[in-house]
Amino acid sequence: MNDFPDELHPDTLAIRAGTLRTEFGEHSDAMYLTSSFCVGSAEEAALKFTNQMPGYIYSRFSNPTVTAFEQRLAALEGAERAIATASGMSAILALGMAHLKAGDHVVASSGLFGATIQLFNAYFVKFGVQISYASPTDPAAWAAAIRPNTRLFFLETPSNPLTEVADIAALAEIAHAHGALLAVDNCFCTPILQQPLKLGADLVVHSATKYLDGQGRVLGGAVAGSTALVEPVYLFLRTAGPSLSPFNAWVLLKGMETLPLRMRAHCDNALKLAQWLQAQPQVARVYYPGLPSHPQYALAQRQQRGGGGIVSFEVHGGREAAWRVVDAVQLMSRTANLGDVRTTITHPASTTHGRITPEARAAAGITEGLIRLSVGLEHDEDLIADLRRGLA
CATH class of the missing domain: 3.40.640.10 (Type I PLP-dependent aspartate aminotransferase-like (Major domain))
Incomplete structure (x- = not known):
């Protein structure tokens, strides 16, 4: 070695x-x-x-x-x-x-x-x-x-x-x-x-x-x-x-071998999607450390070299509205995996956190209207168009 x-x-x-x-x-x-x-x-x-x-x-x-x-x-x-x-x-x-x-x-x-x-x-x-x-x-x-x-x-x-x-x-x-x-x-x-x-x-x-x-x-x-x-x-x-x-x-x-290049690109795309989601009336809240509105934004700026590739957002209307968004996208992959060059979308309350108790989900802040994106490396305009389709 x-x-x-x-x-x-x-x-x-x-x-x-x-x-x-x-x-x-x-x-x-x-x-x-x-x-x-x-x-x-x-x-x-x-x-x-x-x-x-x-x-x-x-x-x-x-x-x-x-x-x-x-x-x-x-x-x-x-x-x-x-x-x-x-x-x-x-x-x-x-x-x-x-x-x-x-x-x-x-x-x-x-x-x-x-x-x-x-x-x-x-x-x-x-x-x-x-x-x-x-x-x-x-x-x-x-x-x-x-x-x-x-x-x-x-x-x-x-x-x-x-x-x-x-x-x-x-x-x-x-x-x-x-x-x-x-x-x-x-x-x-x-x-x-x-x-x-x-x-x-x-x-x-x-x-x-x-x-x-x-x-x-x-x-x-x-x-x-x-x-x-x-x-x-x-x-x-x-x-x-x-x-x-x-x-x-x-x-x-x-x-x-491509990890540094990919992480920088994930951060760039995720920030653009988070900023766009924040302006949508159907979205109640966006969770992304690269946004100044994030509660720990200042800490993230000190501790991290970027906001990362994960963006979560809560839509008005609970599970029914969240599932409509997940089902309507055509480009994003409906899967609970993350960290991929392909953008993925999932409903945490019924997938990644579906096996824990409702009380534990509530304590963790995971609502029925929450959607998690793992933002990939597709063009940001195509990803925004796909989310717009889901939110329509």
């Missing part, structure tokens, strides 16, 4: 970091589709299995293509190490299994992805982990939720789907003062727009399925941070096996 100096620009790291070249001198990243790796002797096998000799053993926990993806993401996040997983949800599972035990307490953001809330409430609690929720925009609420057994703060910023922006530095200070870790899901911003570790977070989680790939092709996830904190995640992955496949890692490496 190539080591690069820290001063390289993220645009360069997205292309060059983690590049592996063998004796064949391949210019592009190689794909190692093999389940296992041979050794030269019994002694070499013993040394590798006991971590006394570097090298690859079995692709459940060691594969050159996956390592290249991990090193590229770590370089972009400013992390000592990253570990790849099969999906974003398996990354959160691996983090929890590595750093939590029965009797521990977690303070989580009330503005989390529905599947993350389901993982916490339906599965982590089965193993004796206690969960409390606090508003992502109210650091005092997080401080008040702390118990003697609090071990982890977990949040998304911006949140899904209301794009609430949490003050990472403030929450890191509160967590560390009480001996807890802060983990941040950086899916919406990616390291191009935000680097939580540099703001005080201990661990960063990714659904690489989203912007890191950028074209809706494969699933993947990752956990990044210090070597000391990522090593337990690796040990869980080695044993339990929610691993990233080499093929998916190779696709993600190709996607990350």
Whole structure:
């Protein structure tokens, strides 16, 4: 693997970091589709299995293509190490299994992805982990939720789907003062727009399925941070096996080469759509961190390098009106995935957050009239025309 100096620009790291070249001198990243790796002797096998000799053993926990993806993401996040997983949800599972035990307490953001809330409430609690929720925009609420057994703060910023922006530095200070870790899901911003570790977070989680790939092709996830904190995640992955496949890692490496360019374009398009939506009489409210009307606009300006590609808006008329908008568009893809070059549209209350209780949705501010857009890279005028059709 190539080591690069820290001063390289993220645009360069997205292309060059983690590049592996063998004796064949391949210019592009190689794909190692093999389940296992041979050794030269019994002694070499013993040394590798006991971590006394570097090298690859079995692709459940060691594969050159996956390592290249991990090193590229770590370089972009400013992390000592990253570990790849099969999906974003398996990354959160691996983090929890590595750093939590029965009797521990977690303070989580009330503005989390529905599947993350389901993982916490339906599965982590089965193993004796206690969960409390606090508003992502109210650091005092997080401080008040702390118990003697609090071990982890977990949040998304911006949140899904209301794009609430949490003050990472403030929450890191509160967590560390009480001996807890802060983990941040950086899916919406990616390291191009935000680097939580540099703001005080201990661990960063990714659904690489989203912007890191950028074209809706494969699933993947990752956990990044210090070597000391990522090593337990690796040990869980080695044993339990929610691993990233080499093929998916190779696709993600190709996607990350254009990540800086795509994120800037996503931001430009999203801002134009948010500004247009704000002027429409059928729209009650627009949620986008790049708008001065956003409650955390000033914080987003300090903490992020752009507003991101997610725009949510609430229409008058509740679910019936929202579904009419979703059903009327002709260009946008009706799917709950996000981070794609293709714009997607969904109704969170009946899709991404449909499995959580109505009370939990209400607490998170997810109304029946809410629509979430993941703004892609089509021409902005075509996207506006499609939304105009839906709002007509």
